[in-house]
Amino acid sequence: MRRRRFLEASRTLTALRRRLYGGGVAEDALGRAASPHLTQQASLYVHWPYCLKRCSYCNFNKYIPKEKNDHIMTQCLQREAETLLQLSQVSRISSVFFGGGTPSLAHPSTIAAVLDTVSKRASLPDEAEVTLEVNPTPAGTSRLEDYVRAGVNRFSIGVQSLQDKDLKSLGRDHSSREALQTIAEARRLCPGRVSVDVMFGRPEQTVEAWADELSELLTACDDHVSLYQLTLERGTQLFKQVQSKRAAVPGEDATADMYQCARRTLHQHGFEQYEVSNFARRNSVSHHNLGYWKGQQYIGIGPGAHGRFVPLGEGGVVREARTQTLEPDVWIREVQQRGHGTRRRILLSHLELLEEVLVMGMRMTKGINHKHWEFFSPQMSLDEVFGGSVEVRQLLQSGQLILDDRGLRCSWDGLALLDSILPVLLFELKRQIPQRKPGDLSVYSDG
Numbered sequence: 500m501r502r503r504r505f506l507e508a509s510r511t512l513t514a515l516r517r518r519l520y521g522g523g524v525a526e527d528a529l530g531r532a533a534s535p536h537l538t539q540q541a542s543l544y545v546h547w548p549y550c551l552k553r554c555s556y557c558n559f560n561k562y563i564p565k566e567k568n569d570h571i572m573t574q575c576l577q578r579e580a581e582t583l584l585q586l587s588q589v590s591r592i593s594s595v596f597f598g599g600g601t602p603s604l605a606h607p608s609t610i611a612a613v614l615d616t617v618s619k620r621a622s623l624p625d626e627a628e629v630t631l632e633v634n635p636t637p638a639g640t641s642r643l644e645d646y647v648r649a650g651v652n653r654f655s656i657g658v659q660s661l662q663d664k665d666l667k668s669l670g671r672d673h674s675s676r677e678a679l680q681t682i683a684e685a686r687r688l689c690p691g692r693v694s695v696d697v698m699f700g701r702p703e704q705t706v707e708a709w710a711d712e713l714s715e716l717l718t719a720c721d722d723h724v725s726l727y728q729l730t731l732e733r734g735t736q737l738f739k740q741v742q743s744k745r746a747a748v749p750g751e752d753a754t755a756d757m758y759q760c761a762r763r764t765l766h767q768h769g770f771e772q773y774e775v776s777n778f779a780r781r782n783s784v785s786h787h788n789l790g791y792w793k794g795q796q797y798i799g800i801g802p803g804a805h806g807r808f809v810p811l812g813e814g815g816v817v818r819e820a821r822t823q824t825l826e827p828d829v830w831i832r833e834v835q836q837r838g839h840g841t842r843r844r845i846l847l848s849h850l851e852l853l854e855e856v857l858v859m860g861m862r863m864t865k866g867i868n869h870k871h872w873e874f875f876s877p878q879m880s881l882d883e884v885f886g887g888s889v890e891v892r893q894l895l896q897s898g899q900l901i902l903d904d905r906g907l908r909c910s911w912d913g914l915a916l917l918d919s920i921l922p923v924l925l926f927e928l929k930r931q932i933p934q935r936k937p938g939d940l941s942v943y944s945d946g
């Protein structure tokens with residue numbers, strides 16, 4: 500029996516949002532001078548936590564609003580952006596991503612206000628990528644033009660499926676026709692800068708039906724596609740349905756076939772896969788997401804947002820993993836009281852930093868080049884860390900992994916097996932990089 504374990508492509512965004520990192524690289528965990536090149540720049544993630552209703556599969560940080568509070572949310576997002584920009588001493592924001600929840604429910608003036616604050620406190624170049632996630636609900640579509648006026652220049656549309664019955668069972672509040680209309684409208688406004696999110700491995704889905712659906716999508720979509728394998732998240736309605744056998748999701752082999760089928764089809768249509776779940780034509784890659792995979796510094800504002808940056812403004816010299824308070828009303832109170840809603844800060848040790856660089860970098864088809872690795876690990880090259888391991892050599896010999904003069908990366912087949920390759924690499928990294936004493940790793944709560 501073919502048993503191909505492949506990385507849960509679907510979790511890219513989930514993983515990204517939850518593990519998003521940035522990176523002023525400190526020389527080491529004990530904190531010699533942080534590299535100014537990396538600490539002066541960051542991307543910005545803005546989390547809009549509200550949705551009109553709960554989709555059956557989703558466990559993102561989202562809430563159904565009790566009342567409209569756009570004005571307060573706007574003020575708090577602005578205030579938190581100011582505080583964290585000041586704390587990080589970042590002088591240039593390279594890209595902005597409004598994610599959620601459903602940020603296309605936010606008023607365009609909120610988007611404009613946040614961008615205005617950012618450009619007053621740091622430089623936000625005209626060419627910077629500014630993405631808005633859009634739900635193709637009738638409520639959102641009429642305003643796409645207003646978002647462009649507010650400063651958005653890229654749309655990421657949550658299509659999820661083009662089958663109306665699937666959309667219904669997933670709890671989506673739009674039809675496939677509305678999704679196609681939204682794509683068309685977005686393409687008219689931002690040609691070449693529209694992405695679609697689609698999920699596969701959905702209940703009752705077959706490989707054949709998925710192939711047909713992809714063909715239809717390819718006639719309508721622009722130059723960027725994100726494909727996510729549906730993950731059954733504990734606590735969701737879908738999880739319960741599958742547990743109680745009221746719904747069934749395709750097996751591992753069928754899902755692996757869907758992934759490979761999609762990779763081949765997209766390739767035939769001129770799309771280059773540049774990351775486990777992401778495909779672009781005409782080089783329309785997501786610069787914001789590439790920043791995460793390349794270990795760039797990142798500020799996250801809004802309830803539950805994550806960030807990775809060096810808090811130079813308060814004398815910090817190592818990169819921190821920061822998480823903002825999840826619950827919007829509590830987050831609002833905290834921002835009003837102390838300027839930010841940071842709930843958790845973790846100082847990353849040198850090993851943890853390299854683990855993130857490895858896990859995120861290996862998601863890219865280009866992998867991690869030598870220069871990139873050396874930047875984060877000046878003491879030990881890729882060859883020195885991984886070259887001596889028997890297990891890594893086996894992966895190289897089997898053709899799943901490549902380590903050459905370009906760097907370390909997965910082969911085409913290897914990328915589909917990334918979740919079984921990563922533990923081998925992480926084990927070797929841990930063996931080679933000295934662990935700091937427990938006291939060097941600080942976990943503390945700010946809230």
Ligand SMILES: C[S@@+](CC[C@H](N)C(=O)[O-])C[C@H]1O[C@@H](n2cnc3c(N)ncnc32)[C@H](O)[C@@H]1O
Nearest residue numbers: 509556557559599600601657696727728729730
């Ligand atoms: C959290 S949503 C936010 C965007 C927007 N609210 C929407 O639903 O389109 C971002 C993306 O994550 C993906 N996603 C959410 N939950 C998922 C799950 N359980 N498994 C796989 N992908 C998921 C969907 O493709 C979705 O477009």
Ligand code: SF4
Nearest residue numbers: 550553554557599600
């Ligand atoms: S609209 Fe998006 S964020 Fe909201 S519940 Fe559905 S998938 Fe989750």
